[in-house]
């Protein structure tokens with residue numbers, strides 16, 4: 232695979248959040264009543280867990296199948312390595328690498344720390360010690376030319392910014408109200424029924440490819456990225472289900488975490504109903520992005536880990552969202568930075584957003600936005616699945 236195509240595969244993996252494969256393409260449209268699924272459509276079938284799916288599971292038991300890939304990614308990212316650091320080729324069940332065996336002990340050690348040392352309360356993860364390296368650092372560094380005496384008090388734990396010691400000055404309602412006003416007001420937001428955005432997906436190193444995004448209220452969205460070889464890559468949410476596909480690729484239904492993320496991105500009127508979309512909203516300590524002060528709100532989509540929303544104190548605009556994918560060992564973050572807000576039909580629309588994960592980042596820069604144009608619902612629907620085949624376990 233050349234560098235270029237590798238880059239695209241990588242970006243597609245990012246677009247797809249690169250976690251797990253909840254294959255559902257084989258759901259036949261049989262239409263016969265005796266083949267009706269055992270469960271009501273609203274009730275998800277009981278998810279399979281690791282030891283039912285894989286061959287040699289000794290410590291990571293009970294991990295939902297769709298969390299597996301993200302869990303492995305979590306270890307790889309924490310140590311700054313790839314899968315083959317612990318595995319030999321695709322024979323992942325084999326134990327012939329010392330690193331894999333050490334990793335098992337590390338998993339048990341980490342659990343023990345979190346269970347037996349109340350002070351750390353579940354906050355010790357692979358990353359706490361490894362910090363992206365195979366070898367944790369054992370000794371403090373010596374003073375360099377920029378040495379300054381240590382700050383008062385302990386550093387704040389990663390991702391766990393506690394509430395301000397004094398009560399926050401602003402409330403969730405005030406922050407959201409300011410955001411709505413900054414965008415143009417609730418009425419203007421609700422007037423937007425669809426949006427067609429065209430621009431480029433930039434991958435760094437000057438590589439980019441055209442992207443078109445179609446969105447329709449309340450929450451349908453499809454992005455179509457055209458690769459240099461002419462192939463299309465699709466990421467979509469049809470209002471109920473998220474799916475991924477493209478030229479010559481079977482359609483894959485998104486897993487739970489991917490679906491939640493896709494639904495969030497597809498919500499055309501998010502600002503107008505933040506309190507409906509997110510529960511347990513609260514204000515935490517303000518933070519800075521660059522030199523700008525941000526109000527930070529935490530909230531969660533039902534069934535998902537909490538996410539962090541950053542609003543510019545001055546303009547009121549939402550500048551960043553950090554959401555997390557739960558794994559068996561810790562949470563993997565995705566950070567989306569919104570920028571280049573421009574006026575379009577009475578509302579402000581971010582023309583630029585950057586999506587960053589531990590293993591890479593890319594930016595979408597829009598050139599043109601058209602709103603309130605007719606988009607047929609069919610555009611968001613997944614193409615029919617190919618003839619049902621035996622379901623294979625995912626090959627990560």
Ligand code: HEC
Nearest residue numbers: 285286287288289290291303307314317323324334335627
């Ligand atoms: C730091 C070491 C480490 C890294 C890196 C790692 N794994 Fe693993 N992997 C393990 C361990 C340990 C197990 C066994 C877990 C157990 O026994 O419960 C495992 C098991 C697996 C299994 C189950 C195999 C079976 O049938 O029993 C798969 C699949 C897998 N890993 C895929 C991956 C992929 C894909 C990556 C890269 C994204 C990866 N792993 C990265 C340590 C690692």
Ligand code: HEC
Nearest residue numbers: 306330333334337338341355356357359360365366367560
């Ligand atoms: C409390 C600190 C701590 C935590 C938490 C921790 N590790 Fe480690 N890990 C270490 C230390 C220390 C070493 C030994 C490094 C050395 O000998 O150079 C190590 C070594 C390893 C090695 C062997 C590396 C090599 O080069 O052979 C692997 C693999 C590993 N850890 C994986 C993990 C995984 C996966 C997790 C999370 C489940 C984890 N560790 C959590 C401290 C930690």
